[in-house]
Amino acid sequence: MLSQSIINDVITAALDTGGDFAEVFVEDRFTNNLALQGGKIESSLSGRDFGIGIRVFKGLQSVYAYTTDGSREGLLKAAGNAAQAIRGEKIIQPAQLQREIIPAAHPISLNPREVEKLRKVDVMKKAYEIAKNYHNSIQQVTVRYFDEEQNVLIANSEGKFVEDRRVRSRLAIQSIAAEGNKMQPGSYGPGAHKGFEFMENLNLEHYANEASRIAVTMLGADPCPSGKFPVIIDNEFGGVIFHEACGHGLEATFVAKENSVFANRIGEKVASDVVTYVDDGTLSNEWGSITIDDEGEKARKNVLIENGILKGYLIDKLGGRRMGMESTGSGRRQSYRFAPTSRMTNTYIANGKSTPAEIISNTEHGIYTKYMGGGQVNPTTGDYNFAVMEAYLVKDGKIGKPLKGATLIGNGPKTLQLVDMVANNLDHGAGMCGSQSGSIPVNVGQPMIRVSEMTVGGTKGGK
Amino acid sequence: MNLQEFKDKLFQLGEEHGFTDMELYYEREEKFVCELFKGEIDSYDTSEVFGTSFRGLYKGKMGYAFTEKLDEESLSYLIENAKENSKFIEDEVQEEIFAGSEKYGEGNFYSADLAEVTIPEKINLLKEIEKHIYSYDERVTGTDYFMLSSGETEKAILNSKGLNLSEKVNHVGIYVSVIVKQGDQVKNGVYSKFTRDFSILNPKEIAKHAVEEALSQLYAQSAESKNYPVLLRNDAASALLQTFIPVFSAEITQKGQSALKGKTGESIAVPLLTIIDDPFLEEGLLSSNFDSEGAATVRKDIVKDGRLVTLMHNRKTAQKDGVESTGNAYKASYKGALTVAPTNLHVVPSDQSYDALVSSISEGIIITELSGLHSGANTVSGDFSIAANGYYVKDGKVQNAVNQMTIAGNFYELLNNIEAIGSDLEFSMGFMAIGYIGSPSLLIRELAVTVE
Structure with a gap:
């Protein structure tokens, strides 16, 4: 993408004013976004992102400059703008760049750039037909298709020079069921670190039917009651609760400045014994998987909580400097427009010993959430909230009537202590996670779990 | 390659490939962002980026492609992809390349x-x-x-019909x-x-x-979970309005995803409520003299005294509904397709101060912050159940902060349950927001409140 000699000159220029580390991130990305609505392709967008991010550290000070100007002149100007923020004499010379070839950990068999768009449209239309024909109350179906090829080059003053190609594909189906004035959505959005082979092998029947089934079920659902209940959260995307309740709080971004409720607590009991929480960027071809992170570090499996004991954090280079710890391969960013920071990849609660059937039959009166929507956390206080897409009342150990409009709120550290059952059916779901370094693909995952008490905010009101 | 050279070559190549009308949309942005932490500069970002997007009519259908790199490879990439993309578009009403409005506002939004x-x-x-x-x-x-x-930010629209804005x-x-x-x-x-x-x-x-x-959030206490009169403080009110603003878009009503479909001219809210979209607001973050397809922007009432005056339109949605564009064509950036969005949109304030509103409450909740709006609100049905922070009010006085809550209700019903509007108009930039949205504090007759 850029020659080694230009990059070397840029790193050298970036260090001119006393920086002790400099890094160049080059990105050339091709994306396709298609949207189908009411059976017709409504938009089809293709584009190429190209830009360069230059980062300089001096101690804990971090400076970032980015530009779309890939000329030698443009890059040296950006490096100069970054260097300007640091006032001092040059203190180090960059190490000689050593090109390192890292084999792709997530092989791609069919690059979507080489696939005719007509084939992509066919997949969308198939999904549309399945979802639309699920039930006569399905009024509207939207199918979105996304693929990207992101080529990156990462080089730094320690001599690192690596390149990586990330190919990702995702299909999102949203169904809306309607009756009279009532409308309810249901959606499903599978994705993977794969090429078009992902779409060819995708179980469209399952995903499209599920999107519609959720919408139709919720159309006939009662408003969710409010109050404190035991809550059973099903596997796969249910893991979004721990992503919010605990994952963000374990990121160096918040831990390093001691703003997180989990700061300085390694070795302490932060969760109930049944909780083991892992972030693993190496899972084969998963949506949140990476070969190397956006600082050029190899992806790895990081055990964050083991049997309730806090074992580690998610650390990027800058966070590591502040904490006196090594990177955990967790430096990620949306694009060259963001300096990387510590982020999750595929994060999940590990399998426990219960079965889903045991959890449900052991719950006298509670709420069962089959599919979760999105959520949000305040990492400083640990307060989180998230929306439930599909919920049911549990009564006398059985799943009862469907409930709509439920929101779960709580405090991360407290909820972690209240997990009292973990099943053995771990699965992962794809999502986009937004934080300081932009929006990135991540997986959330878990087996079915039960939290002994959570606050449920429903549209029905109290009691 | 410079922009002019790129445009000339691009339009020439487009013509050779059979494009009839073509547009090059261009954005250039310079930014500086700095974070401070305990006296030290914690982050310092400078940037200079540009991007262009090509839009062209091929056999009567509009194809799109964008690039951030002005080189030979991008020329053919844009034309080939836009051509391929145009082939699948099946909408009966097509976008067009617009020759321009008769006249444009002359607002200056550069200091x-x-x-x-x-x-x-x-x-x-x-x-x-x-x-x-x-x-x-x-x-x-x-x-x-x-x-x-x-x-x-500098933006420009150049097209083959001679428009140059x-x-x-x-x-x-x-x-x-x-x-x-x-x-x-x-x-x-x-x-x-x-x-x-x-x-x-x-x-x-x-x-x-x-x-x-x-x-003010310290010493938070629990409160009974029940229905309360709720005062949405200005920042919380604008965040909630921001979430539901898409229901005022003709694009959304045409997709059947808003209950305001067919309601133009009808009463949809209490007579107290007037909502204005003002592209010429001096301090507006989204002020502009032309929209993303080159049409002149206009200041207009969206809701006047509780009656829905107009939905927001671009030229395509306007054609579908048989009305004029309201100058609300919008692209999130040169990467996006043309859609519909407000500029600076706000609830018109009244003359009651925030304090006067608080003292009018015998028992109720003030909401100061909402979170999780992107997931806890259903813009299709209007239902919301959202995490919130705020205070408990008794006999017209703030008593204490309340533990994390959720407030639940329905946006369309809320419009008809506004009891009073404050004088304290404030704008907010929300998470993943479209539009620069403002509101004074709004007193709502009743919402379901659940306290942790």
Whole structure:
């Protein structure tokens, strides 16, 4: 993408004013976004992102400059703008760049750039037909298709020079069921670190039917009651609760400045014994998987909580400097427009010993959430909230009537202590996670779990 | 390759490939973002980026493609992809390349004074604010987000029908989130402000706002979960309005995803409520003389005295509904397709102060902050159940902060349940927001409140 000699000159220029580390991130990305609505392709967008991010550290000070100007002149100007923020004499010379070839950990068999768009449209239309024909109350179906090829080059003053190609594909189906004035959505959005082979092998029947089934079920659902209940959260995307309740709080971004409720607590009991929480960027071809992170570090499996004991954090280079710890391969960013920071990849609660059937039959009166929507956390206080897409009342150990409009709120550290059952059916779901370094693909995952008490905010009101 | 050369080559190549009408949309942005943490510069970002998007009619259908690199490879990439993309578009009403409006507003949304403010002056402002933050109260332990962002954006639309529009705007913004600790209680308080006038950013006032906000959340208590009259403070009210603003878009009604379909001219809210979309607002972050397809923008009532006056339209949605465009064509950036969005849209304030509204409540809840709006609100049905922070009010006086809550209701019903509107109009930039949305505080007759 850029020659080694230009990059070397840029790193050298970036260090001119006393920086002790400099890094160049080059990105050339091709994306396709298609949207189908009411059976017709409504938009089809293709584009190429190209830009360069230059980062300089001096101690804990971090400076970032980015530009779309890939000329030698443009890059040296950006490096100069970054260097300007640091006032001092040059203190180090960059190490000689050593090109390192890292084999792709997530092989791609069919690059979507080489696939005719007509084939992509066919997949969308198939999904549309399945979802639309699920039930006569399905009024509207939207199918979105996304693929990207992101080529990156990462080089730094320690001599690192690596390149990586990330190919990702995702299909999102949203169904809306309607009756009279009532409308309810249901959606499903599978994705993977794969090429078009992902779409060819995708179980469209399952995903499209599920999107519609959720919408139709919720159309006939009662408003969710409010109050404190035991809550059973099903596997796969249910893991979004721990992503919010605990994952963000374990990121160096918040831990390093001691703003997180989990700061300085390694070795302490932060969760109930049944909780083991892992972030693993190496899972084969998963949506949140990476070969190397956006600082050029190899992806790895990081055990964050083991049997309730806090074992580690998610650390990027800058966070590591502040904490006196090594990177955990967790430096990620949306694009060259963001300096990387510590982020999750595929994060999940590990399998426990219960079965889903045991959890449900052991719950006298509670709420069962089959599919979760999105959520949000305040990492400083640990307060989180998230929306439930599909919920049911549990009564006398059985799943009862469907409930709509439920929101779960709580405090991360407290909820972690209240997990009292973990099943053995771990699965992962794809999502986009937004934080300081932009929006990135991540997986959330878990087996079915039960939290002994959570606050449920429903549209029905109290009691 | 420079832009002019790129455009000429691109349109020529497009013509050879059979494109009839073509447009090049261009954006250039310079930004400076700085974060401060305990006296040290924690992050310092400067950037200069541009991007272009090509839109062209091929066999009567509109194809799109964008690039951030002006080279030979991009020329053929744009034309080939736009051509392939056009082939699948099946909408009966097609977009068009627009020759331009008869006349345009002449608003100036670029402050030469702001452009003169140097980076050291901006950093100095942050340092001043921080000094006041730490000296204001000993319970302040830090900030979890504290930044200044300033930017200059230039956009241009050049097309084969001879339209040639360009505009340059700038802004500066401050965002502070302060952490306070009292015993084992940890709370934070946020304050943000966007402007084109650097001189109004008063360090002492900004610090005071943020710290007071954090302190006011301490000693939170539980409250009975039930239906209460709810005062949505201006920032919370604008955040909620922001979430539901798509229901006023003709694109959304045409997709059957808004209950306002076919309601133009009808009463949809209490007569107290008037909502204006004002592209010429002097301090508006999204002020502009032309929209993203080159049509002149106009100031108009969306809701007037409770009656829906118009939906927001671009030229395509207007054609479908048999009306005129309202100048609300919008592209999130050159990467996006043409859609519909507000400019600076706000609820028109009344003359009642926030304090007067509070003292009118015999028992109720004030909501100061909403979170999880992107997931807890269903813009299709209007139902929402959203996490919230705020205070408990008894006999017209704030008693205490309340533990994390959810408030639940329905947006369409809420429009008919507004009892009073404050005088304290404030704008907010929300998470993943479209539009610059403002509201004064709104007193709502009743919402379901669940307390943790």
